[in-house]
Amino acid sequence: MGQKIEKTTPGLSLPAGKTAIPACPQTTIRNPIFCRGTGLHSGRDITLKLVPQPANSGILFQRVDISHTPPFRLTPESLKGARLSTIIADPDRPEIQIATIEHLMASLHALAIDNILIQLDGPETPIFDGSAQDFAFLLSCAGQKELPAPRRFIKILHPLIIRGENGAFVSLSASKKREFSLKMAIEFSETVIGSQKIAFVLKREDFLKNIASSRTFVSRDEIETLHKQGLALGGSLENALVVEGDHVLNPEGLRSADEFVRHKLLDAIGDSYCMGYQIIGKFDGFKSGHELNNRLIKALAMHKETWQFIS
Numbered sequence: 001m002g003q004k005i006e007k008t009t010p011g012l013s014l015p016a017g018k019t020a021i022p023a024c025p026q027t028t029i030r031n032p033i034f035c036r037g038t039g040l041h042s043g044r045d046i047t048l049k050l051v052p053q054p055a056n057s058g059i060l061f062q063r064v065d066i067s068h069t070p071p072f073r074l075t076p077e078s079l080k081g082a083r084l085s086t087i088i089a090d091p092d093r094p095e096i097q098i099a100t101i102e103h104l105m106a107s108l109h110a111l112a113i114d115n116i117l118i119q120l121d122g123p124e125t126p127i128f129d130g131s132a133q134d135f136a137f138l139l140s141c142a143g144q145k146e147l148p149a150p151r152r153f154i155k156i157l158h159p160l161i162i163r164g165e166n167g168a169f170v171s172l173s174a175s176k177k178r179e180f181s182l183k184m185a186i187e188f189s190e191t192v193i194g195s196q197k198i199a200f201v202l203k204r205e206d207f208l209k210n211i212a213s214s215r216t217f218v219s220r221d222e223i224e225t226l227h228k229q230g231l232a233l234g235g236s237l238e239n240a241l242v243v244e245g246d247h248v249l250n251p252e253g254l255r256s257a258d259e260f261v262r263h264k265l266l267d268a269i270g271d272s273y274c275m276g277y278q279i280i281g282k283f284d285g286f287k288s289g290h291e292l293n294n295r296l297i298k299a300l301a302m303h304k305e306t307w308q309f310i311s
């Protein structure tokens with residue numbers, strides 16, 4: 001009797017001027033960082049600079065080689081095309097384009113970076129070795145910082161499917177779990193690729209260990225056609241797997257027997273982050289590429305009844 005119970009929550013008092021970090025906070029990188037590399041299609045030497053941003057900024061891109069060009073925020077509206085890579089443009093100035101963003105986007109997605117400014121002095125991000133591991137390394141060197149705002153997710157409520165040619169499709173559907181899971185299957189006539197499939201739940205460590213180092217690939221026959229179209233001018237065995245029949249031309253061989261489907265999964269992880277928010281749901285892809293992935297994201301943005309924001 002008479003005993004007084006005080007309700008206290010330890011650890012919630014903050015020094016004056018500090019703002020509380022929510023349980024699942026937005027993030028940015030801790031420090032600016034830059035690097036140089038070759039653009040796969042332009043063959044140009046390109047500098048990539050990553051700059052921290054405050055909460056609710058989103059993923060911003062800026063072409064610093066074109067004067068009077070402010071950054072623009074990546075949204076589904078920025079998706080402009082997908083000839084071999086995902087190309088974005090400033091919706092207000094369609095001539096301001098940036099290509100081959102998908103491997104950087106996959107790393108941002110997997111490392112859960114919500115806010116960042118990406119500056120480039122050329123028309124595409126560097127290709128490095130054709131995988132995402134150098135982007136992931138760059139981001140880990142820059143460090144990560146939590147911000148005083150809750151992370152927002154897109155929770156899929158109803159299925160959405162986009163069909164392409166020869167049975168190809170991509171779809172999104174609801175998940176009972178609070179995660180983004182992906183399935184991918186491919187079929188190629190080159191026997192070194194053949195039929196491959198993979199299932200994956202997006203988690204930072206699993207991405208770094210099993211997916212990030214898988215490289216982009218091209219068939220030897222395609223290379224001449226691409227060069228005639230002024231594409232893949234910076235391509236070499238240093239930045240892509242080149243396949244011919246039952247083997248790869250790269251002297252070091254494959255990093256894993258199913259490196260091809262792992263790379264397709266990597267591309268899907270990157271392309272799905274072009275919503276600007278992480279998705280909670282299931283992604284399923286069959287013989288899909290950037291074109292179908294981008295159509296799916298645009299359809300998702302249009303069909304707002306198929307999802308809702310959650311924090």
Ligand SMILES: [Zn+2]
Binds near residue numbers: 102103216
């Ligand atoms: Zn790729």
